[in-house]
Every structure is written in C-alpha cells, then in structure tokens.
Amino acid sequence: xxxxxxxxxxxxxxxxxxxxxxxxxxxxxxxxxxxxxxxxxxxxxxxxxxxxxxxxxxxxxxxxxxxxxxxxxxxxxxxxxxxxxxxxxxxxxxxxxxxxxxxxxxxxxxxxx
Amino acid sequence: xxxxxxxxxxxxxxxxxxxxxxxxxxxxxxxxxxxxxxxxxxxxxxxxxxxxxxxxxxxxxxxxxxxxxxxxxxxxxxxxxxxxxxxxxxxxxxxxxxxxxxxxxxxxxxxxx
Numbered sequence: 059x060x061x062x063x064x065x066x067x068x069x070x071x072x073x074x075x076x077x078x079x080x081x082x083x084x085x086x087x088x089x090x091x092x093x094x095x096x097x098x099x100x101x102x103x104x105x106x107x108x109x110x111x112x113x114x115x116x117x118x119x120x121x122x123x124x125x126x127x128x129x130x131x132x133x134x135x136x137x138x139x140x141x142x143x144x145x146x147x148x149x150x151x152x153x154x155x156x157x158x159x160x161x162x163x164x165x166x167x168x169x170x171x
Numbered sequence: 172x173x174x175x176x177x178x179x180x181x182x183x184x185x186x187x188x189x190x191x192x193x194x195x196x197x198x199x200x201x202x203x204x205x206x207x208x209x210x211x212x213x214x215x216x217x218x219x220x221x222x223x224x225x226x227x228x229x230x231x232x233x234x235x236x237x238x239x240x241x242x243x244x245x246x247x248x249x250x251x252x253x254x255x256x257x258x259x260x261x262x263x264x265x266x267x268x269x270x271x272x273x274x275x276x277x278x279x280x281x282x283x284x
Contacts, residue, residue, distance in 0.1 A: 060214065089270060100276045101215065101260065114271050148214060158203040158264045160272060162214040 061085065062151050062163035070169045076137040079166045083130055083151030089113070090132040091160060092124055095146045107132055139170045173198040173265040177275030185283050190251055192278045194261035195243040203264035204244045205272070206235060210257045218259075219246070248280075256282045 061084035071077055083090050092104040103116035107126035118124075121139075126132040136143060146167050150160040174197040184190045194204075205220035221228045221235045221244065228235050234247040248255055258279050262272040 060216075091271070101274050103271070103274070106271060146212075152270050158270045158272070159205065159217055159220065160270075161217070162207075164214050167212075 060161040060163065062149060062161050064147075064149055064163035064166050066166060067164065068167045068169070070171065071139060072171055073139055073141060075139050075170075076135065077139065077168065079134040079136070079147050079149075079168075081132045081134070081149030081151075081163055083132070083149075084153075084161055087151035087153055087161075088130065089152040090126055090130070091150045091152070092118075092132070092134050093148045093150065095148065095165075096142075097145070101148070104134070136168070141170050144168055144170045173201055173263055173273040175261060175263050175273050175275045177261050177278055179278060180276065181279045181281070183281040183283060184251055186251055186253060188251055190246075190248045190255070190280055192246045192259055192261070192280070193243060194245070194263075194275050195241075196263040196273075197242065198263070198265045199239070199242060201263040201265045201273075204235070204237060205262050205264075206246045207260045207262070208257045209260065209277075215260060251280075251282050253282050253284065256280060 063082045065080045088109045091106045094102045104118040105124050106114040124134045146165045148165045150162045152160045177194045202223040207215035208218045209215040232249045237244040258277045260277045261275040
C-alpha cells in the first residue's frame with residue numbers, strides 16, 4: 059500500500075457524461091500528478107499540482123480539468139466523455155522535500171459506453 | 172526537453188536466467204532515474220532508483236546501472252522468477268521539472284517456466 063488513495067475504483071458511464079475522480083496523496087506530500095493509461099499503453103502524464111497550484115501540464119485534453127484543494131486532495135474532472143477516454147487513471151504523489159519519488163494510487167478504471 | 176527511449180518493448184526469458192532492460196535519455200542534466208514495475212491491472216510500483224552521483228545500485232536480485240557519459244541506464248534482474256513477469260517502466264527527472272518524470276514506453280517481461 060503506497061498511502062495514496064483513489065476513488066472510485068471503477069466507474070462506468072455513457073458518452074457525453076461528466077465524471078470526477080478523486081485522489082488523496084500520502085500524508086505530507088504536497089505534489090499530485092495525474093496519469094492516463096489506456097489498454098496496453100504507457101503512462102501519459104496529464105497534469106501536476108503542488109500545494110494547490112498547477113505546476114505542469116502534459117497531454118491533457120481541454121475537456122479535462124483538475125484542481126488541488128487546501129487539504130491537498132485532488133480531483134480530475136472529465137467531461138463530454140468519449141469512448142476513447144476509457145482508461146485507467148492514476149494519481150501519484152511525491153514528497154515535499156527535494157526527493158523525486160512518485161508513489162502511485164491504485165487507479166480508477168473508467169469505462170465509457 | 173527530455174526524451175526517454177526504452178528497449179526492448181517485449182522481453183521473454185527462461186525462469187532462472189537474467190533479464191536486462193535498457194533506457195536512454197537525452198538531457199545530460201537529468202539527475203534521477205527510477206524503475207517501476209506494473210503488474211496487470213495494478214498500480215506502478217517503484218522497485219529501484221538511482222541518482223546521477225552513483226554508478227550502480229543493488230537490491231537483492233535487482234540492480235540498476237547508470238552510464239552518464241553515454242546517457243543510458245539499465246535494469247538488471249537476476250535469477251528471474253514467475254512473479255517477475257510484469258511491465259517495467261523507466262523514467263528520468265530533469266532539473267527544474269518540478270520533480271516531473273519523463274517516462275519510457277515500457278517493457279513487457281515474460282518469464283517462461
């Protein structure tokens with residue numbers, strides 16, 4: 059157990075809908091990263107937050123947005139869902155010091171039908 | 172920006188033999204190189220990492236070597252076991268990246284009984 063939690067574990071929804079994925083980082087970690095992993099694919103970096111502020115953006119679609127709250131949990135919002143958005147969504151957190159290790163949560167499996 | 176290439180994409184070895192996975196990076200200033208193991212449907216887990224001031228690091232059957240001159244690093248697994256079957260990802264962390272990781276595409280390691 060990495061100490062990073064994600065909810066829900068599974069999500070099934072229809073095209074055109076909007077969903078929110080939630081992540082709680084490890085205690086003390088200020089950085090949260092979101093990744094998308096489609097079937098048999100690598101990890102696609104979406105976005106990073108540090109202590110409530112956006113720090114870096116990757117290949118994140120305009121239909122997707124995220125935020126990090128004062129209690130450091132983060133939410134990833136996916137809207138106008140398409141079939142191709144079906145994937146595993148991971149969040150990871152890293153320590154507040156100058157260490158780079160990222161610890162991953164168990165992921166949310168999103169299925170768009 | 173940093174780019175990480177990982178080879179091979181699939182590696183099949185006999186149980187008990189050694190496995191080697193290689194990654195090359197482009198930014199000579201990158202200073203942190205982790206390896207993650209991902210079993211099917213599970214989260215990526217950090218298995219070993221190395222920083223640029225070290226040439227080799229070992230942890231039981233797993234070792235990582237870093238050649239800064241050639242800008243490549245490798246994962247070595249000795250005495251492979253069935254539970255080593257997984258996808259392995261390498262990554263590099265360039266300075267000034269807010270501890271963002273640049274990921275390789277992954278290697279599927281198959282251990283044949």
